[in-house]
Amino acid sequence: MSEQSYVRTEMLSEQPAPLGQTGMLKWMRENLFSSIMNSIMTVVSFAVIILVLMQLIPWMMQPSWVSGSLRQCLDDPNIDGACWGVIRDRFNQLMYGFYPHAEQWRPNLAVVLMLVAVAPVLFDKLPRKMVWFSAIYPFLGAWLLWGGSAWTPILVVAGFAIGYIAFKMLHNMVGNMAMIGAVLAAVIWWLYGIGSVSAWLHSMLPIGIEAVPSSQFGGFMLSMTIGISGIALSLPIGIVLALGRQSDMFIIKTLSVGYIELIRGVPLITLLFVASVLLNFFMPPGTNFDLILRVIIMVTLFAAAYMAEVIRGGLAALPVGQYEAADALGLDYWKSMRLIIMPQALKISIPGIVGSFIGLFKDTTLVSVIGLLDPVGLIRTIQGSAEWNGLVWELFLFVSLLFWLFCFSMSRYSMYLERKLQTSH
Amino acid sequence: MSQVEQKEVDRSGMEVSDETAIEIINMNKWYGDFHVLKDINMVVNRGERIVVCGPSGSGKSTLIRCINRLEEHQKGDIIVDGTELSSDLKNIDKIRSEVGMVFQHFNLFPHLSILENCTLAPIWVRKTPKKEAEEIAMHFLEKVKIPEQALKYPGQLSGGQQQRVAIARSLCMKPRIMLFDEPTSALDPEMIAEVLDTMVQLAEEGMTMIVVTHEMGFARKVANRVVFMDQGQIVEQNSPEQFFDNPQSERTQLFLSQILGH
Ligand SMILES: Nc1ncnc2c1ncn2[C@@H]1O[C@H](COP(=O)(O)OP(=O)(O)OP(=O)(O)O)[C@@H](O)[C@H]1O
Numbered sequence: 001m002s003e004q005s006y007v008r009t010e011m012l013s014e015q016p017a018p019l020g021q022t023g024m025l026k027w028m029r030e031n032l033f034s035s036i037m038n039s040i041m042t043v044v045s046f047a048v049i050i051l052v053l054m055q056l057i058p059w060m061m062q063p064s065w066v067s068g069s070l071r072q073c074l075d076d077p078n079i080d081g082a083c084w085g086v087i088r089d090r091f092n093q094l095m096y097g098f099y100p101h102a103e104q105w106r107p108n109l110a111v112v113l114m115l116v117a118v119a120p121v122l123f124d125k126l127p128r129k130m131v132w133f134s135a136i137y138p139f140l141g142a143w144l145l146w147g148g149s150a151w152t153p154i155l156v157v158a159g160f161a162i163g164y165i166a167f168k169m170l171h172n173m174v175g176n177m178a179m180i181g182a183v184l185a186a187v188i189w190w191l192y193g194i195g196s197v198s199a200w201l202h203s204m205l206p207i208g209i210e211a212v213p214s215s216q217f218g219g220f221m222l223s224m225t226i227g228i229s230g231i232a233l234s235l236p237i238g239i240v241l242a243l244g245r246q247s248d249m250f251i252i253k254t255l256s257v258g259y260i261e262l263i264r265g266v267p268l269i270t271l272l273f274v275a276s277v278l279l280n281f282f283m284p285p286g287t288n289f290d291l292i293l294r295v296i297i298m299v300t301l302f303a304a305a306y307m308a309e310v311i312r313g314g315l316a317a318l319p320v321g322q323y324e325a326a327d328a329l330g331l332d333y334w335k336s337m338r339l340i341i342m343p344q345a346l347k348i349s350i351p352g353i354v355g356s357f358i359g360l361f362k363d364t365t366l367v368s369v370i371g372l373l374d375p376v377g378l379i380r381t382i383q384g385s386a387e388w389n390g391l392v393w394e395l396f397l398f399v400s401l402l403f404w405l406f407c408f409s410m411s412r413y414s415m416y417l418e419r420k421l422q423t424s425h
Numbered sequence: 426m427s428q429v430e431q432k433e434v435d436r437s438g439m440e441v442s443d444e445t446a447i448e449i450i451n452m453n454k455w456y457g458d459f460h461v462l463k464d465i466n467m468v469v470n471r472g473e474r475i476v477v478c479g480p481s482g483s484g485k486s487t488l489i490r491c492i493n494r495l496e497e498h499q500k501g502d503i504i505v506d507g508t509e510l511s512s513d514l515k516n517i518d519k520i521r522s523e524v525g526m527v528f529q530h531f532n533l534f535p536h537l538s539i540l541e542n543c544t545l546a547p548i549w550v551r552k553t554p555k556k557e558a559e560e561i562a563m564h565f566l567e568k569v570k571i572p573e574q575a576l577k578y579p580g581q582l583s584g585g586q587q588q589r590v591a592i593a594r595s596l597c598m599k600p601r602i603m604l605f606d607e608p609t610s611a612l613d614p615e616m617i618a619e620v621l622d623t624m625v626q627l628a629e630e631g632m633t634m635i636v637v638t639h640e641m642g643f644a645r646k647v648a649n650r651v652v653f654m655d656q657g658q659i660v661e662q663n664s665p666e667q668f669f670d671n672p673q674s675e676r677t678q679l680f681l682s683q684i685l686g687h
């Protein structure tokens with residue numbers, strides 16, 4: 001037998017994969033043209049997209065930025081489509097409503113500080129001490145927006161101290177019922193005490209910035225004010241309601257279920273009307289309760305009911321073993337909720353929670369119904385003006401883009417968060 | 426069970442003192458109309474290791490869950506470590522921090538690392554400083570032979586490893602009594618041995634243990650007493666030798682022939 005074998009003595013150098021196995025081509029073949037059906041859908045979809053863009057892009061690409069009125073656009077032979085001048089002309093109004101020009105640095109600063117305040121909440125790598133700033137931001141931010149005496153926000157914060165002192169004093173006498181007394185004391189202070197004390201302190205030591213009344217708020221700034229306050233407040237209230245709904249205590253459970261079902265069964269617009277008209281009847285006479293504040297409360301109460309149901313879904317998805325393990329280790333109710341149950345339930349509910357946030361933010365446009373000038377309300381005002389009468393698409397497109405940017409960032413953040421909290425592998 | 430039998434267990438150190446750890450007197454429990462536990466009487470001495478067995482649905486889990494108040498009994502008394510279980514929340518928390526429990530499905534906290542799983546209760550319940558709690562946790566993780574997994578998350582561990590972490594997590598609270606509810610029945614056969622080994626080691630150190638299990642090899646080697654339950658009653662309790670070689674009641678004989686029979 002003759003030995004007839006041939007063995008290559010060197011390794012072949014690596015060669016690039018044949019064309020069509022890599023990059024674009026491979027991707028396209030796998031994702032767009034993997035089957036006949038898929039290929040047909042790809043071709044049809046592309047055709048539709050191209051058709052739409054062929055209409056839309058020429059309409060949008062118009063040298064109309066400088067136009068001062070719709071008339072000017074129509075008369076200009078070079079312009080045959082969108083009249084963007086309205087955005088330039090009314091940009092300030094769409095952003096700030098009728099907020100005084102000289103004071104507009106305040107909402108700007110409030111937004112920047114807000115980013116600083118939410119940063120440690122959103123990203124856990126930042127130093128924990130920053131949370132202190134997050135805690136005082138609500139008062140600082142509100143003061144920047146509405147202005148007035150610097151004493152007011154300080155006295156509002158003092159309300160918490162008053163509540164705490166009341167709790168401490170009553171605790172020895174009536175135990176946990178002291179909570180009710182504490183809340184009562186704080187609310188009475190906020191409603192009756194602050195006004196006169198603040199005025200008195202201000203007369204002694206006047207520090208403050210120019211007050212801007214709520215009636216001058218408007219535009220995207222108003223949407224942000226209502227939306228972000230609503231978001232920040234509805235989450236904790238929603239958590240408490242969700243826990244209340246699960247409670248063993250009959251009264252607490254009934255109240256939570258009743259509240260959630262009542263609010264969810266009522267349209268938000270109704271609640272906004274209640275805020276604009278009715279709420280003042282329930283207030284003690286003489287107190288002037290700010291309209292925007294009333295709207296924020298209503299939007300929050302509304303969103304909290306939905307939030308509670310979303311979080312309840314997360315709670316229900318947790319295996320009972322988690323509750324039992326926490327109990328068996330000797331953790332009390334609040335600790336097991338805080339350390340074991342809520343972190344997991346909230347994580348499960350992130351998509352739903354962010355969905356509620358986005359819904360809430362977009363629902364702020366409903367305030368135009370009760371006469372507040374949010375961007376949508378302003379569109380109507382602008383369309384009613386002599387210069388821009390008859391204009392339709394440009395403003396809605398712009399406002400939609402603003403909202404979309406905001407909601408899309410929230411959506412992206414939630415996806416980042418879900419990935420980060422993924423601990424199974 | 427064969428895995429355990431191969432090892433000679435050193436029982437010399439397993440002295441049972443005559444101090445009472447758990448006393449259950451005429452205890453009854455109902456789920457609605459269903460009478461799950463009927464007149465249970467049982468005394469567990471300190472250092473004693475008790476294996477509870479019986480057919481499915483006989484109330485074994487319910488019995489040991491009553492001991493740390495995961496379930497509430499309706500009649501009779503349970504006295505753990507001298508403290509009577511009543512609806513007083515203070516007593517319940519006290520007992521729970523003295524009694525460790527290991528579950529069939531581990532019930533580790535998936536959002537926390539292994540180390541955090543072990544330090545959480547010492548830090549929040551015992552108020553142990555974080556650093557010290559971590560040292561204790563590492564000590565017990567070494568004991569169950571997985572210190573190198575400390576920074577991983579439960580989802581990254583095998584079932585056997587997770588169950589050993591669960592044991593370490595309980596031990597970090599320095600409990601005086603440990604309860605096990607079928608700790609190996611959710612595990613693949615090759616992982617059962619590692620968990621049983623850990624439990625044998627614990628027994629050798631004199632821990633008071635009540636173990637619900639069908640691992641009869643473990644019962645034979647480690648238990649002082651085997652308790653057989655059926656339909657919510659303790660039918661028979663005896664030393665393992667007597668229990669396996671000379672079962673008294675018919676129901677016990679039937680049960681043993683079923684699980685050892687084939
Ligand atoms: N929450 C509950 N509500 C109503 N009945 C229950 C409940 N938990 C358990 N039971 C019933 O009580 C009886 C005893 O249950 P238990 O879990 O104690 O049995 P077990 O001996 O541990 O069984 P297994 O070996 O299957 O774990 C069973 O018949 C079960 O169906």
Ligand SMILES: [Mg+2]
Binds near residue numbers: 485486
């Ligand atoms: Mg069971």
